Amino acid sequence: MTKHTTSMGGAMLLALALASFPAPARGAIPGVEGPSFSLTARAGFVSTPEGGSIYSWGYADGAGLMQYPGPSLLVDEGDVVTVTLSNELPVNVSIVFPGQQGVTALGGVPGALTSEVEPGGTPVTYQFTAARPGTYQYFTGTDTQLGVEMGLVGALIVRSATAGWAYGHADGAYDREFLVLETEMDPIIHELVETGRIAEVDFTAYRPVYWFLNGRSAPDTMVPAGAQWFPHQPYSCMPMSHPGDRLLVRLINAGRGLHPFHTHGQHMRIIAQDGRLLESAPGAGADLSFLRFTTTVAPGGTEDAIYSWTGDNLGWDVYGHRPGDPLEPGEYALDHGKPFPVIMPDPKDLEPGPYYAGSPFLGVAGYRPPVAGTSPNAHAGYVFMWHSHKEYEMVNNDTPPGGMMTMLIVEHPDVPVMEM
């Protein structure tokens, strides 16, 4: 066996990858650094993979474009966070911060849940102390039913005082972190709002037909963050990992529906809910954490999961090692050197899928029939789907596949993992 990364064009691809993606020390969630934020509620258009363009509302970073979801607000534990909200929409807007306490609001007009900004009105400044690390969300507290549907949602991430820990305990330690923010849309409502017919919006006939992760529907979830053809959807949702990495998956249900989120390849260990470590007593660690291969986050709620893929218990060596070969970093040692239990068929009898790089082994490319085309899986990683297990949510307005779905790529330890 030859590792892809040291054979054929692999070295060149690796060099290209290194040149284009100077790898940060650890995966980080893109967003806006706090503790002071200036957000503007304004309108824009959300692109969908089958060619749709949906009028939406969202929070913009200052003078920037409307974003769906709004900017991920990145703050540190203990920060005094201020968010100043301006409003260019035709309706009042506001922001509420579930999970935060002592939130004050200055300016604007009184609303049912918090102070609101009138269209073009004086801004409201919300302030709170981010007392506890965790994964949170924010959304409009004004006509929440319509505002959330239109896109006025976003993530708030309070980083722990200990770098690399999600919470104040080693049970929340992670190597890379990813945001998975779930939403959905019923475009009929958006059309009515766009054409000034808000009064005709009828939520009893609500029927979403688009489902999003971090504001994108598959396959756009896998297009790099910041791609210029998604001006209003700057975030991607493409987790990447080396074997043995602990991925912190920050799950947020920012929508209104229930989405059974399912990970292939490995279970998730749910360590926190609504920004609170699942602990039996302070300092006990995540001793109440639990394994799930499908988790349904309550709308308005969050969960943090640790996902770590090693290929454990497969019963064969994913690297194709001989017994005397050294262990790879993160390798599941008990299967070291165990042979692949299948006699590989002749390549001409194969009809490979797009992610099959030509061998069953991690980081090892092999022969792909020319008719199968070039695999986008350049480094022969393992590709695992993460998706809503409501299968009808894996479509884009009745066009499958798509929707609330993305792929995790586990790369060979020698392959630098690109931050998407």
Added chain:
Amino acid sequence: MKKYHAATVRSASLAPALALLLGSAAGCATGDEGDPQTRAALTSVFVYLRAEAFTKTMPDGRDVVMWGYAQDSAFGAHDGVLSSPGPVIELQADTTRLTVQLENNLDVPTSLVIDGLRQSLPAVRHPDGRVRSFTREASPGNVAPVTYVYSVLRPGTFLYKTGTSPQVQVQMGLLGAVRRPSAAGEAYAGRAFDDELLLVYSEVDPELHDAVAGGQYGPGLAVTSTIKYVPQYFLVNGEDVMSGAYDVDPSLAGRRLLVRFVNGGLRSHVPLFLQADVLALAEDGFPYKYPTKRTAVLMPAGKTADVLFTVPASGAKLLYDRMF
């Protein structure tokens, strides 16, 4: 349109008979004091429930026929007020026996079950063998009460509802809440509270109600099932307020507020707390061994949940439904 109703928190120190009204779901007297059958046995609670249709005018002016329950002072007394959800059945920490006597003033058979409490469930079947009711039925216009006895009681929050054709009768409104503390001012062992709030969720599909009330529901009729359930009204304690929020007043700061949630509807709902996170104490009347903090409480159909928190200085808001 958002609607908000006034804060109505029940203090643990008040006797149940003085319970403040929560929307239209009356915190009802247990009937102990006036009922000769139970005067001698104060650990027994005796409740007369009457199932009957009534008309509710919704906020948009539409009159909808509901089926609800009233609590009467005696069988046939007809002195109770019909509501949906029905009156709260209040049990005390030392209540060892609950007896409910049912009068049926509907034009179809009905019955009573309490989800989560041990009870005798002799099924009533259609002639072809299919189960029509989970338990004994009261015939329309029954002249003698049908009695349901619950003698294995535990602390918790429970949903009572019709056990007959529940797919249609529950959504017509035949539902209510039962609550039992573990001690005065204590929800479950070691979980003391100062104030208490009970929120019963349900929904109304007025087209379905019209069909049932107009005799157009059933095999061969205009509406043959509840499969096309499209609720138009979303009720908390019987009022169409689910799009709104509950204000936990700052004057309650420092007090421990117990919130009991009951979902008697057919949809899932998610109450969401703002300015506070809450300790999730129990589900379906079963306390967690290790309660954890939440801000969002996922309430599938038929679920009950109890949460407890100390009201912060700012007060708090409870968005009735983040799924609304």
